[in-house]
Amino acid sequence: xxxxxxxxxxxxxxxxxxxxxxxxxxxxxxxxxxxxxxxxxxxxxxxxxxxxxxxxxxxxxxxxxxxxxxxxxxxxxxxxxxxxxxxxxxxxxxxxxxxxxxxxxxxxxxxxxxxxxxxxxxxxxxxxxxxxxxxxxxxxxxxxxxxxxxxxxxxxxxxxxxxxxxxxxxxxxxxxx
Amino acid sequence: xxxxxxxxxxxxxxxxxxxxxxxxxxxxxxxxxxxxxxxxxxxxxxxxxxxxxxxxxxxxxxxxxxxxxxxxxxxxxxxxxxxxxxxxxxxxxxxxxxxxxxxxxxxxxxxxxxxxxxxxxxxxxxxxxxxxxxxxxxxxxxxxxxxxxxxxxxxxxxxxxxxxxxxxxxxxxxxxxxxxxxxxxxxxxxxxxxxxxxxxxxxxxxxxxxxxxxxxxxxxxxxxxxxxxxxxxxxxxxxxxxxxxxxxxxxxxxxxxxxxxxxxxxxxxxxxxxxxxxxxxxxxxxxxxxxxxxxxxxxxxxxxxxxxxxxxxxxxx
Numbered sequence: 001x002x003x004x005x006x007x008x009x010x011x012x013x014x015x016x017x018x019x020x021x022x023x024x025x026x027x028x029x030x031x032x033x034x035x036x037x038x039x040x041x042x043x044x045x046x047x048x049x050x051x052x053x054x055x056x057x058x059x060x061x062x063x064x065x066x067x068x069x070x071x072x073x074x075x076x077x078x079x080x081x082x083x084x085x086x087x088x089x090x091x092x093x094x095x096x097x098x099x100x101x102x103x104x105x106x107x108x109x110x111x112x113x114x115x116x117x118x119x120x121x122x123x124x125x126x127x128x129x130x131x132x133x134x135x136x137x138x139x140x141x142x143x144x145x146x147x148x149x150x151x152x153x154x155x156x157x158x159x160x161x162x163x164x165x166x167x168x169x170x171x172x173x174x175x176x177x
Numbered sequence: 178x179x180x181x182x183x184x185x186x187x188x189x190x191x192x193x194x195x196x197x198x199x200x201x202x203x204x205x206x207x208x209x210x211x212x213x214x215x216x217x218x219x220x221x222x223x224x225x226x227x228x229x230x231x232x233x234x235x236x237x238x239x240x241x242x243x244x245x246x247x248x249x250x251x252x253x254x255x256x257x258x259x260x261x262x263x264x265x266x267x268x269x270x271x272x273x274x275x276x277x278x279x280x281x282x283x284x285x286x287x288x289x290x291x292x293x294x295x296x297x298x299x300x301x302x303x304x305x306x307x308x309x310x311x312x313x314x315x316x317x318x319x320x321x322x323x324x325x326x327x328x329x330x331x332x333x334x335x336x337x338x339x340x341x342x343x344x345x346x347x348x349x350x351x352x353x354x355x356x357x358x359x360x361x362x363x364x365x366x367x368x369x370x371x372x373x374x375x376x377x378x379x380x381x382x383x384x385x386x387x388x389x390x391x392x393x394x395x396x397x398x399x400x401x402x403x404x405x406x407x408x409x410x411x412x413x414x415x416x417x418x419x420x421x422x423x424x425x426x427x428x429x430x431x432x433x434x435x436x437x438x439x440x441x442x443x444x445x446x447x448x449x450x451x452x453x454x455x456x457x458x459x460x461x462x463x464x465x466x467x468x469x470x471x472x473x474x475x476x477x478x479x480x481x482x483x484x485x486x487x488x489x490x491x492x493x494x
Binding site for chain 1: 332405409410411412413414416417418420421423425428439440441442443446449466467
């Protein structure tokens with residue numbers, strides 16, 4: 001049996017708020033009410049998203065279980081969550097690809113993933129200890145629209161099969177620990 | 178209870194050796210080519226010594242163990258796929274005689290679950306199979322206690338060999354082939370490791386869990402599982418995962434009607450990232466959150482303890 005579910009961890013939640021009075025306060029209630037300990041709030045008042053919303057970044061501490069409750073409560077209160085700390089609240093996911101990445105045209109692989117799913121590759125790390133002619137690995141962070149993570153994963157699997165690459169996927173939703 | 182033990186590999190041997198400790202009598206023990214039978218209880222130590230010296234447990238034909246006087250048949254022959262024979266036939270023979278069956282062999286409940294359940298309904302006896310999933314860990318009995326109705330998903334690390342290889346690769350920065358050879362030297366991996374490293378063993382366990390959770394609404398076999406192994410994971414993949422606070426584990430999952438086994442990124446300090454040969458199963462419960470069961474997922478005495486726990490759950494005949 002493990003006690004890691006009881007460990008308090010730090011999380012960052014990015015929200016998009018409608019530009020109306022009281023919205024920020026309304027967003028903090030579900031966090032406090034579900035046992036989250038607020039660490040900092042970064043309210044980008046002057047920075048409007050393409051959808052006309054105001055991005056807010058909240059740092060907080062909670063146990064993984066309470067964090068799940070917080071995300072759920074924010075969703076129930078109709079807040080648009082752009083990104084939540086753990087792997088796959090639909091919006092950002094990390095995968096590792098292995099195989100002959102360079103020989104099979106890594107940039108084509110990346111653009112295929114982006115085009116097929118409208119996902120954005122926000123981070124890329126490559127490791128080729130045997131040289132680029134041999135087997136290498138790449139860690140990709142993908143940002144997708146809410147609810148599109150499964151589509152992005154399907155596109156990754158498709159291009160991986162085509163190019164004989166191995167995919168290490170994140171755990172599916174809810175399996176963050 | 179009187180037990181007939183089929184199979185004299187690591188699990189069968191341990192069941193025979195530990196049975197007395199749990200208050201049971203072994204009235205028959207068989208390997209693939211011979212059997213020893215005594216309605217008053219066989220001499221287990223003597224039979225196993227004969228097995229070591231001569232390669233057979235006794236002088237009777239294996240069929241004699243099936244026909245012997247027993248309350249429960251312990252089926253611990255090697256897991257076979259497809260028609261799951263000869264294990265399935267042994268289950269059938271015992272149930273037709275209204276004798277209980279305790280399985281350590283995954284084949285019958287992974288490949289022919291509906292057939293096994295149908296035979297059980299026709300019989301006055303029961304079939305239990307705790308030992309088929311996660312060795313010593315009480316996975317199926319926990320699911321039964323919670324009621325499958327209230328379990329929404331299960332996932333976990335269900336193969337110690339694959340987990341040992343991935344943990345060693347990450348900890349030592351070694352390549353797959355190197356660690357596999359080391360695991361074979363240590364006896365953690367078999368000479369032919371395919372079953373473990375290609376995910377088949379973990380998939381069979383997940384299929385069994387899927388069958389239990391489906392409660393007869395749908396039957397799963399290995400063909401229904403999407404399976405990927407770990408043999409093509411290079412050290413560089415583990416290194417990149419580590420840089421990001423993660424590690425790679427061979428995870429089996431049963432959720433939303435799907436059975437999937439494959440390498441997954443797991444946070445390094447998460448409950449799922451057990452190291453070495455340790456196994457873990459997480460159950461998502463409807464009313465009680467997440468439940469973690471962790472322990473030794475393989476080994477003779479470990480698996481035998483699950484078999485004997487099942488024997489203890491059986492009603493008197």
